[in-house]
Amino acid sequence: MNNADSSTAMLVVLRHAPHGSSWLREGLDVALVGAAFGQSVSLLFLGDGVQALIKGQQKGALGQKGTHPTLDMLAMYDIDTLLVDADSLAQRGLAEDDLQLPVTLIASSQLLRVFSRHAPVFNF
Amino acid sequence: MRYALLVQGAPYSHQAAHSALRFASALIDRGHRLETVFFYHDGVYNAQRLAAPPQDEPHLIEAWQRLHHEQGTALLVCVAAALKRGVIDERESRRHGMQGHSLAASFELTGVGQLVEAAMTHDRLVTFSP
Numbered sequence: 635m636n637n638a639d640s641s642t643a644m645l646v647v648l649r650h651a652p653h654g655s656s657w658l659r660e661g662l663d664v665a666l667v668g669a670a671f672g673q674s675v676s677l678l679f680l681g682d683g684v685q686a687l688i689k690g691q692q693k694g695a696l697g698q699k700g701t702h703p704t705l706d707m708l709a710m711y712d713i714d715t716l717l718v719d720a721d722s723l724a725q726r727g728l729a730e731d732d733l734q735l736p737v738t739l740i741a742s743s744q745l746l747r748v749f750s751r752h753a754p755v756f757n758f
Numbered sequence: 759m760r761y762a763l764l765v766q767g768a769p770y771s772h773q774a775a776h777s778a779l780r781f782a783s784a785l786i787d788r789g790h791r792l793e794t795v796f797f798y799h800d801g802v803y804n805a806q807r808l809a810a811p812p813q814d815e816p817h818l819i820e821a822w823q824r825l826h827h828e829q830g831t832a833l834l835v836c837v838a839a840a841l842k843r844g845v846i847d848e849r850e851s852r853r854h855g856m857q858g859h860s861l862a863a864s865f866e867l868t869g870v871g872q873l874v875e876a877a878m879t880h881d882r883l884v885t886f887s888p
Contacts, residue, residue, distance in 0.1 A: 644877070656799065657799065660798065660799050660839060663838070663870055664798075664870055664873065664874070667869070667871050667873075668874045670871075671874050671875070673874065673878075754877035756873075756877070756885070757885055757887065758799075
């Protein structure tokens with residue numbers, strides 16, 4: 635049995651906020667490269683990862699480029715399935731209106747289904 | 759089954775590399791094949807040529823090299839993640855006008871595309887992160 639076949643989308647799980655570490659940037663790089671390789675790619679923003687989507691971000695104070703311009707490029711790569719864990723968003727006092735892109739909210743009880751429907755899964 | 763591992767933890771900082779190596783030997787003992795290890799994020803430090811760990815601790819870099827020699831496992835290091843962290847091979851060092859190189863033998867710099875490729879072509883991809 636293979637990890638994936640061409641009909642299954644790969645999933646990139648983003649669990650870290652921008653700026654504090656390179657997890658988000660390096661995770662997004664895997665998503666873009668996957669799409670460039672012709673894979674269908676879904677993103678799942680989980681935990682602190684939901685902060686990646688907050689509107690009105692700028693460059694980081696430490697001279698990093700920031701990840702918000704990369705998010706704006708996702709559509710160009712045909713990455714339009716942006717899944718957001720609804721609980722993670724609510725726990726951080728955020729709502730869908732605070733996000734820079736249209737997303738699909740996922741109830742925590744549905745996460746298992748999201749994982750089982752994708753292969754491979756990359757966790758950042 | 760044909761396995762690929764994704765290692766994202768620096769050696770000696772986190773358990774990730776230790777666990778990945780133990781998993782590697784367990785799956786080989788069970789008759790599976792470990793074809794590819796991909797080093798990404800801080801995992802690229804596993805490919806440091808100049809690491810000199812204490813003699814009474816496991817030498818993780820040599821353990822990876824042993825896998826390469828004994829099992830033919832490809833040790834792939836993400837070039838973008840490696841270069842900015844100072845893990846650089848002779849070719850890139852020359853290209854950047856630097857002196858010396860830091861990539862250990864048996865490891866090779868490659869693109870993230872190889873990670874996606876590994877995920878598609880192996881039966882399992884198992885991730886070890888801090």
